[in-house]
Amino acid sequence: MLKVLKFLPLLVSLVLSLNLKAQHTEFLKDEQPQLRDMFDNAAFHGHIRNFYMNTINRGDLKDYYTNATGGALGFTTGNFKGFEIGVKGIFTYKTFGSDLGVEDAVTGKNAKWEYELYDVLNKGNFKDLDRLEELFIRYRFGNSYLSYGKLETEFTPLLNHSDGRMKPFAHRGGWAHLNFNSKHEVNLGWIDGVSPRSTTEWFAMDETLGLFYNGFQPNGEMADNHEFYPSSGIGILNYNFRKDNLQLNFYDFYHDKVMNTIWAEIGYDLANFNFGVQYVYQHPFSYSEDLAYVNRYVQPGENGQILSSQLSWKKSGFNFAFAYTHAFDTGRFLFPKELGRDRFFTSIPRSRLEGLGNADVFTFKAEYHLPKPDFHIGIEMQQLQGPETGKFTFNKYNVDESFQINSHLSYHPHGFLEGLNFDILWIYRRNQNHTDAQSIFNKSNFNQLNFVTNFNF
Secondary structure, three states: OHHHHHHHHHHHHHHHHHHHHHHHHHHHHHHOOOOOHHHHOOEEEEEEEEEEEEEEOOOOOOOEEEEEEEEEEEEEOOOEOOEEEEEEEEEEEEEEEOOOOOOOOOOOOOOOOHHHHOOOOOOOOOOOEEEEEEEEEEEEEOOEEEEEEEEOOOOOOOOOOOOOOOOOOEEEEEEEEEEOOOOEEEEEEEEEEEEOOOOOOOEEHHHHOOOOOOOEOOOOOEOOOOOOOOOOOEEEEEEEEEEOOEEEEEEEEEEOOOEEEEEEEEEEEEOOEEEEEEEEEEEEOHHHHHOOHHHOOOOOOOOOEEEEEEEEEEEOOEEEEEEEEEEOOOOOOOOOOOOOOOOOOOOEOOEOOOOEOOEEEEEEEEEEEEOOOEEEEEEEEEEEEOOOOOOOOOEOOOOOOEEEEEEEEEEEOOHHHOOEEEEEEEEEEEEOOOOOHHHHOOOOOEEEEEEEEEEEO
């Protein structure tokens, strides 16, 4: 008995030790990563949007207005050994407005801009307007990632999100974002499908080109290039370099069967000034040579070339900029409107350079930003010179020389209303030469009000 009592403290110590070891093992087991952690750490995000648009045409030409309401809801899983999965849906419906299908008595045409809040490929549908916008898998490592599926790509000055309507551009394919350090960054992408802005369907790249208005060929014939290019996709190479006051961006867009576009951009900061230059060169592929003239997207020998520059000054919330762009007479600058919108220094809402050559654009911008409260006001004035209506060699969409003013105001409240923002954009545009009804209806000599309310979460 005494021998048992003698060893009792040792036995108790051993039992307690085994018990603590078992608990520690169980604790470590519970801390091991599990697949369901991806969903336990998932995040929801999205927005609710209301967009009121009113186009006021000249004189007795018909006006149109509409109000669209919608939203988007996205879900991204937590990170599991570097992997994430994301899905996002978006919807829109018409809450009120005029009948957009009623034709103008003078021109016989109906609404244009207001339809872009819904589905321009299915005009008259104002309710069944949902779209699966994202469905992707992503692998993160360091500050880099690899993605595949329906996704929002990194920004490029041609292929981009352009979230200026109810539904932005959405792209499908693979994307690699490689951030080596704070100075060097590389993006590699291959896009084989797109859901263009203001549409609800997804299209493979071989059926994307020419979905919208095809414009004219250089000889004046109406272009017809939809489904004449069996393109497998568009490849993007982007290199960005940042050091001190210098910024360098290089892009190469390889559009299979169609053309190659090189975009080089450099910017330099000096005190409160910034100077930037953009240069673009395009080269068509030989596939177009085997197509009928009217079916070609780009004609053999056309080399679109653009030189754009900007000088800006920024201080104490004020920002002033003057930009000048020259399109050379070596060919029209072309990039499918189904994929994005060009972002030259002179590009402003409702006025882009796509389809033009042998033209000059001058833009003056003035902005003021007040941080508290978060208030922003600005104005943009643009003069387009060079295009001649009826002469199509460098004028794909038969536009006239024009003058345009955009004024915009935005307000972002904080505190309880954090995430809510209001944006107002007023546009005035007029032709310089041709002002007959057919030339200007819904194109020029109009005023347009855009009032957008967003709540982001």
